[in-house]
Amino acid sequence: MIEGKAWVFGDHIDTDVIIPARYLNTSDPEELGRHCMEDADPDFAKKIVKGDIIVAGENFGCGSSREHAPIAIKAAGISCVIAKSFARIFYRNSFNMGLPILESPEAVEGIKEGDVVRVDLSTGTIENVSSGKSFKAVPIPPFMQELLEVGGLMPYVARKMGLEVRR
Amino acid sequence: MGMTIAEKILAFHAGKEEVKPGEIINAKVDIALGNDITAPIAIKALREMGVEKVFDPDRVVLVPDHFTPNKDIKSAQQCKMLREFAREQGLTYYFEVGSVGIEHALLPEQGIVVPGDLVIGADSHTCTYGALGAFATGVGSTDLAAAMITGEIWLRVPESILFVYTGKRGRWVTGKDMILETIGRIGVDGARYMAMEFVGEAITDLPMEERLTMSNMAIEAGGKTGIIPPDKETLEFANARAKRPYEVFSSDEDAHYARVVEIDVSSLEPVVALPHLPENVKPVSELPEITIDQVVIGSCTNGRIRDLRQAAEILKGNRVHPNVRLIIIPATQKIYHQAMTEGLFDVFLSAGAAISTPTCGPCLGGHMGVLAEGERAVATTNRNFVGRMGHPKSEVYLASPYVAAASAVAGRIAHPEEVI
Numbered sequence: 001m002i003e004g005k006a007w008v009f010g011d012h013i014d015t016d017v018i019i020p021a022r023y024l025n026t027s028d029p030e031e032l033g034r035h036c037m038e039d040a041d042p043d044f045a046k047k048i049v050k051g052d053i054i055v056a057g058e059n060f061g062c063g064s065s066r067e068h069a070p071i072a073i074k075a076a077g078i079s080c081v082i083a084k085s086f087a088r089i090f091y092r093n094s095f096n097m098g099l100p101i102l103e104s105p106e107a108v109e110g111i112k113e114g115d116v117v118r119v120d121l122s123t124g125t126i127e128n129v130s131s132g133k134s135f136k137a138v139p140i141p142p143f144m145q146e147l148l149e150v151g152g153l154m155p156y157v158a159r160k161m162g163l164e165v166r167r
Numbered sequence: 168m169g170m171t172i173a174e175k176i177l178a179f180h181a182g183k184e185e186v187k188p189g190e191i192i193n194a195k196v197d198i199a200l201g202n203d204i205t206a207p208i209a210i211k212a213l214r215e216m217g218v219e220k221v222f223d224p225d226r227v228v229l230v231p232d233h234f235t236p237n238k239d240i241k242s243a244q245q246c247k248m249l250r251e252f253a254r255e256q257g258l259t260y261y262f263e264v265g266s267v268g269i270e271h272a273l274l275p276e277q278g279i280v281v282p283g284d285l286v287i288g289a290d291s292h293t294c295t296y297g298a299l300g301a302f303a304t305g306v307g308s309t310d311l312a313a314a315m316i317t318g319e320i321w322l323r324v325p326e327s328i329l330f331v332y333t334g335k336r337g338r339w340v341t342g343k344d345m346i347l348e349t350i351g352r353i354g355v356d357g358a359r360y361m362a363m364e365f366v367g368e369a370i371t372d373l374p375m376e377e378r379l380t381m382s383n384m385a386i387e388a389g390g391k392t393g394i395i396p397p398d399k400e401t402l403e404f405a406n407a408r409a410k411r412p413y414e415v416f417s418s419d420e421d422a423h424y425a426r427v428v429e430i431d432v433s434s435l436e437p438v439v440a441l442p443h444l445p446e447n448v449k450p451v452s453e454l455p456e457i458t459i460d461q462v463v464i465g466s467c468t469n470g471r472i473r474d475l476r477q478a479a480e481i482l483k484g485n486r487v488h489p490n491v492r493l494i495i496i497p498a499t500q501k502i503y504h505q506a507m508t509e510g511l512f513d514v515f516l517s518a519g520a521a522i523s524t525p526t527c528g529p530c531l532g533g534h535m536g537v538l539a540e541g542e543r544a545v546a547t548t549n550r551n552f553v554g555r556m557g558h559p560k561s562e563v564y565l566a567s568p569y570v571a572a573a574s575a576v577a578g579r580i581a582h583p584e585e586v587i
């Protein structure tokens with residue numbers, strides 16, 4: 001179960017906004033996290049509290065394929081992203097690296113900045129604790145569910161190849 | 168039911184007779200590509216798994232093109248990681264400064280990607296190779312890592328949208344104008360999760376370089392790939408450079424499309440995409456006076472020899488406006504050399520342009536021409552998002568090499584006819 005405060009953004013939030021290219025000379029998660037959403041809100045990374053949730057409109061994560069985008073979001077302390085829709089590569093990347101994302105246009109319409117939101121990933125239920133309204137996310141295809149269950153693509157590949165992930 | 172070219176290529180690589188949109192498949196990749204930004208994360212993942220060898224050293228391609236020649240210590244470290252990995256693995260296709268080019272210009276030029284291929288690249292503009300009749304798509308670093316290990320990728324078979332281009336292009340209308348117009352019509356998520364297929368007489372008419380420009384920007388409409396079924400032009404291009412034998416696929420007559428979009432190119436004019444989305448497309452002739460500070464001609468979208476020739480056509484005998492910095496970046500070493508031999512450098516230098524060694528550089532606000540607060544640039548690149556070329560309060564206008572060169576001379580966004 002995830003619970004956090006909602007930070008609301010509009011449509012077509014691209015990966016250059018999520019993590020500007022000027023910071024891509026590193027792949028260090030902590031450093032990327034410090035610049036998360038910087039070009040939309042320069043103080044975002046400082047303002048949020050661990051566990052907070054990003055709520056956005058259509059086509060979240062469009063643009064470049066940089067995995068630094070979901071990495072920055074995760075490292076900044078965001079627990080999950082709820083959007084009306086996601087751009088394709090961002091969608092893949094999030095599952096591959098285990099950042100929970102949920103698609104639900106109704107939930108996005110029904111959440112204001114600052115609302116407290118509770119998410120049950122196993123059922124896809126999104127609850128706006130502040131307003132008392134509840135929403136259902138678009139179901140995740142079985143294959144993607146399997147990815148989430150094993151913890152992402154690398155553990156999945158490791159299991160398939162009989163390898164062990166060393167972290 | 169027939170299949171589209173995209174479905175056929177995916178079925179072939181998944182070892183299946185048939186695939187259907189929505190199905191998730193596991194497919195063999197012909198090429199797995201990474202660059203100096205995305206490959207380090209993949210290499211780390213490989214190390215963490217204790218994997219000693221990539222699946223095939225001929226099919227894992229590493230191109231350090233974004234922050235090269237190394238722009239600072241951190242990027243130097245990232246490039247070093249690629250270099251050492253490439254040596255250790257004995258990769259056939261690793262390109263060092265002096266032979267490197269922007270990946271999506273380089274791979275087709277070198278014949279590393281061929282028609283019928285399934286290519287995944289940890290770079291969103293991997294879709295460029297669709298112009299060769301390949302299924303090519305951008306993925307993240309973890310996907311790249313998995314493909315480097317297994318030689319396979321999981322993919323959701325996309326629906327296809329058919330774009331039919333009819334009519335004959337006007338004098339100044341290029342592939343760039345055709346794709347910008349397309350994105351303007353369907354929007355930046357108009358082809359989300361889908362394969363775009365480009366056909367029609369105006370595509371048959373289009374030289375390979377401008378086809379590559381079109382496929383390059385499929386991602387700007389949210390597309391998974393932007394594919395052009397091979398024809399005579401494709402085969403001539405491929406035969407002159409292919410490093411491997413290849414297979415040609417085409418769509419069946421009764422293939423199913425989610426949507427068909429028709430565009431008559433004879434009514435098109437040179438267009439520009441205004442900040443901050445590639446879908447904000449307007450004909451140059453309808454714009455108010457927009458003064459500019461910088462022009463960039465280059466990138467994987469428009470940094471090929473044909474683009475440079477088009478820019479030179481406009482710049483010949485002209486001077487860059489005193490308030491404008493014109494930066495020209497040939498996309499590969501070969502193009503750089505060719506432009507020099509053809510005398511294009513003479514035109515560019517006489518006009519007052521700066522010429523850079525191949526790099527992505529300013530396209531992503533990396534180096535070699537980053538914008539300050541409030542500055543405006545016309546660029547032949549593919550993205551005009553907030554902060555894409557520098558300061559979050561700078562602006563990028565996307566255009567063809569013709570319009571970019573004309574604007575550099577005029578000091579404001581201009582139609583080629585105004586300066587020629």
Ligand code: SF4
Nearest residue numbers: 269466467527530531
């Ligand atoms: S030129 Fe620009 S769009 Fe193309 S690969 Fe480089 S950074 Fe990406």
